[in-house]
Amino acid sequence: MFLNGVREAGQAQERGHGAKEGSRTMVASLRESVQLISDPRNLDDSVEEVFRLMLGVECRRDTTPAAAEKESVTAVVGFGGVLSGACVFRSGASAALKIAAQMTGMEFQELDDTVKDAIGEICNMLAGAWKGKVPELAANCGLSVPAVITGRDYKLHVQAPEFQVHHTYRFENARFEVTIICDGLL
Amino acid sequence: MSEIRTLIVDDSSVMRKIIERALRQAGLELMVVHEAGTGAEGLDVLKTQPVDLILSDINMPAMDGLEFLRQIRGQNLAPGVPVVMITTESSEEHVRQAIEAGAQGYIRKPFTAEQVKERVLPLVRAA
Numbered sequence: 001m002f003l004n005g006v007r008e009a010g011q012a013q014e015r016g017h018g019a020k021e022g023s024r025t026m027v028a029s030l031r032e033s034v035q036l037i038s039d040p041r042n043l044d045d046s047v048e049e050v051f052r053l054m055l056g057v058e059c060r061r062d063t064t065p066a067a068a069e070k071e072s073v074t075a076v077v078g079f080g081g082v083l084s085g086a087c088v089f090r091s092g093a094s095a096a097l098k099i100a101a102q103m104t105g106m107e108f109q110e111l112d113d114t115v116k117d118a119i120g121e122i123c124n125m126l127a128g129a130w131k132g133k134v135p136e137l138a139a140n141c142g143l144s145v146p147a148v149i150t151g152r153d154y155k156l157h158v159q160a161p162e163f164q165v166h167h168t169y170r171f172e173n174a175r176f177e178v179t180i181i182c183d184g185l186l
Numbered sequence: 187m188s189e190i191r192t193l194i195v196d197d198s199s200v201m202r203k204i205i206e207r208a209l210r211q212a213g214l215e216l217m218v219v220h221e222a223g224t225g226a227e228g229l230d231v232l233k234t235q236p237v238d239l240i241l242s243d244i245n246m247p248a249m250d251g252l253e254f255l256r257q258i259r260g261q262n263l264a265p266g267v268p269v270v271m272i273t274t275e276s277s278e279e280h281v282r283q284a285i286e287a288g289a290q291g292y293i294r295k296p297f298t299a300e301q302v303k304e305r306v307l308p309l310v311r312a313a
Contacts, residue, residue, distance in 0.1 A: 049296060050296045053296035053297060053298055054204070054295075054296045100200075103200060104200055104204070105207075114199065114200060117198050117199055118198075118200045120198065121198045121200055124245070124274055124295075125274055125295050125296050127274065128273075128274025128275065128294075128295060129274070129296065132276045132277075132294075135277075138275075138276055138277040139277035139278065140277075143245055143274060143275070145197065145245060145247050
């Protein structure tokens with residue numbers, strides 16, 4: 001049987017510690033590794049990677065907040081397992097249309113289902129890339145399917161997170177925000 | 187390479203199109219591309235349509251990609267047809283589960299067309 005891109009990872013799994021021992025080690029180290037998990041560079045690297053590979057654009061962290069627009073879009077992908085929380089993407093309509101256009105090669109005039117689908121998938125990949133930066137999270141933290149909200153004058157409120165990483169990013173003239181919220185860590 | 191019939195299973199229609207585009211960029215001549223938004227829809231396709239290659243997401247509502255794969259193998263649908271998982275999940279545990287369920291390839295999102303070419307072309311040639 002041809003196992004393409006799979007065999008090496010499977011062998012690495014077999015070489016690893018027993019699940020019980022590995023789990024004990026992981027739980028102890030994860031609590032002690034908040035600094036590593038909340039390292040802001042993990043988010044920057046994830047955003048740059050996703051936008052470079054999926055949109056073919058260079059995306060950089062920006063100090064200017066995304067301008068308020070009449071209509072905005074927010075995508076949320078939840079984390080569960082050893083870390084509970086969420087990855088939240090938010091942008092104005094103009095940046096969302098631009099991202100969807102770059103992703104699909106199509107032009108969009110409004111926040112239709114395809115645009116919402118594209119933004120949800122971007123958020124999904126950001127969440128996956130971010131948790132993949134920390135091996136313990138990659139293995140023991142699951143992702144929800146994306147939820148996408150569009151509208152005007154709404155706010156997302158999170159009660160007392162354990163930690164939060166919130167950055168604005170820019171590609172060309174489009175700005176968007178990505179937030180990692182952790183409200184529980186084993 | 188001869189023309190191939192493909193099934194792409196992903197709850198995101200945008201991702202299905204991106205995967206199809208990456209397959210074409212990899213040099214595959216796609217004669218037919220079936221799309222399914224859920225594992226159940228994918229099974230329905232396989233019960234009525236012959237395919238040469240299956241690509242599936244893992245994180246999907248209702249029936250996830252691993253269960254879809256187990257159902258394919260359990261019902262002996264598409265015997266001998268390579269299945270490649272394309273997913274945001276990159277842990278060794280997910281890879282192990284995919285192997286056990288019967289996957290021959292694993293591609294992590296985000297991906298490049300080159301990665302799709304490296305992982306998929308050998309499987310299609312070997313099938």
